[in-house]
Amino acid sequence: MNIQNFSLSEKLVSASYVRQGLQARRGHEQLVRVLLQQGKCPEEGWSESTVELFLNELAVMDSNNFLGNCGVGEREGRVASGLVARRHYRLIHGIGRSGDIAAVQPKAAGSSLLNKITNSVVLDVLKFTGVRSVSSCFVVPMATGMSLTLCFLTLRHRRPGARFILWPRIDQKSCFKSMLTAGFEPVVIENVLEGDELRTNLEEVERKIEELGAENFLCVHSTTSCFAPRVPDRLEELAVLCAKHDIPHIVNNAYGMQSSKCMHLIQQGARVGRIDAFVQSLDKNFMVPVGGAIIAGFDENFIKEISKMYPGRASASPSLDVLITLLTLGANGYKKLLAERKELYGHLAQELSALAERHGERLLHTPHNPISLAMSLNHLQTHGTAAVTQLGSMLFTRQVSGARVVPLGVEQTVSGHTFRGFMSHADAYPCPYLNAASAIGITRDDITLCIKRLDKCLKSLSKEACAEKRESGSPAEDVDDQTVLPQDPV
Secondary structure, three states: OOHHHHHHHOOOOOHHHHHHHHHHHHHHHHHHHHHHHHOOOOOOOOOHHHHHHHHHHHHOOEHHHOOOOOOOOOOOOOOOOHHHHHHOOOOOOOEOEOOEOOOOOOOEHHHHHHHHHHHHHHHHHHHHOOOOOOOEEEEEOOOHHHHHHHHHHHHHHHOOOOOEEEEEOOOOHHHHHHHHHOOOEEEEEOOEEEOOEEEOOHHHHHHHHHHHOHHHEEEEEEEOOOOOOEOOOOHHHHHHHHHHHOOOEEEEOOOHHHOHHHHHHHHHHHHHOOOOEEEEEHHHHHOOOOOOEEEEEOOHHHHHHHHHHOOOOEOOHHHHHHHHHHHHHHHHHHHHHHHHHHHHHHHHHHHHHHHHHHOOOOEOOOOOOOOEEEEEOHHHHOOOHHHHHHHHHHHHHOOOOOOEEEOOOOEEEEOOEEEEOOOOOOOOOOOOEEEEEOOOOOOHHHHHHHHHHHHHHHHHHHHHHHHHHHHHOOOOOOOOOOOOOOOOOO
């Protein structure tokens, strides 16, 4: 409805009512106008009606939605299912062109505008969450691992003679495979144990650079967010080393956007040394479906190089999902979620610590990890590795998702490389443990239920172990018969 149509409406409905409707319409339009002018995440979230109105306006700008459009090409935005069309708000053309994922499509002005606005809004979020000097970013419809691969492939053109990527160890397969997929050989740097924490071995990093030659390294591939007892890499020191030896530096910031500490590390690393790009997941940081990531950096030209490396057009779904989410939450809504996550991290730590004490265990001291926590499982280990792994199975079947049980001595071969002590980020961590994380979106009820079910599982396993000892004739301590309540399912 434009002004002329509203005027014509006054012939059918009272003029005062029409003017009221026009004012309401202008309220929606004002929000869109500010978004287009500033390119920033709105302070307050939009209503769903405003978001849908905006998306529908974008959709009618694409040629597949033109009235009377006659398409005779091989890609005309045709969709067989109405359900599929509605799911995508009839934004069918995707983003980018064959030579650049950031390019504008002539016959898809609406989808192209969606892409530009999303990248601008996400850049604003990166800045207010802590990386204030970031200069450029784009949303890519690939998860974190493949997005890292895209960064490595881009660097190949800048350093054609490089063979190696220097990588402080983190036991997560996609990180490791992202380097192999790009055709490079990871040089794995084992972490050093400091108290309970696993930290970056800077001396070994420098020794490897001297041994293999800085010119032979494509980059340093560091990590922020990770499972305790590993903690974020020493980004500032690594960034200084990269600047000193003129080696590019790519940071895996998978779910680090939700942590002010991780974002501060990236900001400081870029300030004192060198960070070329950092990659973060959309689903982990914005609670949207899996399938997208943000590639960001401090050199706009390098980020453009990465976007041009992406072959062909791309799905607009991840961009659409994150834009809808940020427009709905607004900056204040997202900041509130971050504050709640941080508060619940402390609550989860207290609850896990109390539970550990009741079962003769302890919460591992990992103050440098702002998201993940770890609780020792030494008593279970005395009954064998099977008891440790059984705890993981029990939790999963009792609908406790996300908790990781890490036994001792696991070996895992990933694409020809064998990791000892796999999942623990070290060849021989001193104890088995259980991980739990306070990630964005977690609630106090999640923590309460997790602790309750974990407590019951530990009691059940302890009771089973004592029963086995009695049967075998070994001495065993009595276990209170009331520790497991059949009427309250574990």
